[in-house]
Amino acid sequence: xxxxxxxxxxxxxxxxxxxxxxxxxxxxxxxxxxxxxxxxxxxxxxxxxxxxxxxxxxxxxxxxxxxxxxxxxxxxxxxxxxxxxxxxxxxxxxxxxx
Numbered sequence: 001x002x003x004x005x006x007x008x009x010x011x012x013x014x015x016x017x018x019x020x021x022x023x024x025x026x027x028x029x030x031x032x033x034x035x036x037x038x039x040x041x042x043x044x045x046x047x048x049x050x051x052x053x054x055x056x057x058x059x060x061x062x063x064x065x066x067x068x069x070x071x072x073x074x075x076x077x078x079x080x081x082x083x084x085x086x087x088x089x090x091x092x093x094x095x096x097x098x
Contacts, residue, residue: 003025003028003032003034003071004028006025006028006071006073007025007026007027007028008024008025008026009024009025009073009074010022010023010024010025010073010074010076010079011023011024011025011036011071011072011073011074012070012071012072012073012074013034013036013063013068013070013071014068014069014070014092015063015067015068015069016066016067016068016069017067018091018092019041020041020042020044020092021036021039021040021041021042021058021061021063022039022040022042022055022074022079023036023037023038023039023040023058023061024036024037024038025071026060029065031065031066032065032068032071033062033063033064033065034062034063034065034068034071035060035061035062035063036058036060036061036062036063037059037060038059039057039058039059039060039061040055040056040057040058041055041056041058042054042055042084043055043056044084044087044088044089044091045088046088046089046090046091047088047089047090049088052085052086053084053085053086053087053088054084054085055084055085
């Protein structure tokens with residue numbers, strides 16, 4: 001499947017090592033290598049962690065295709081209405097290779 005319909009749109013990328021990245025998809029190739037503009041990493045803390053969740057700015061960011069698990073469009077109105085520092089949850093975890 002081509003990601004051409006997602007170009008210049010805000011996307012969420014889940015990586016094989018369990019990270020959640022959000023940014024504007026600038027470029028993608030046939031190996032799913034991605035270039036994100038204005039990228040942030042959402043670091044969601046566990047419910048028992050007193051530290052707030054955070055969005056770490058990354059700027060222009062390249063994600064290697066072999067590390068991409070999921071790419072999805074972001075509902076920008078909904079996304080902008082969420083205070084991500086207040087969001088808590090269990091870690092997704094990474095992909096294990098045998």
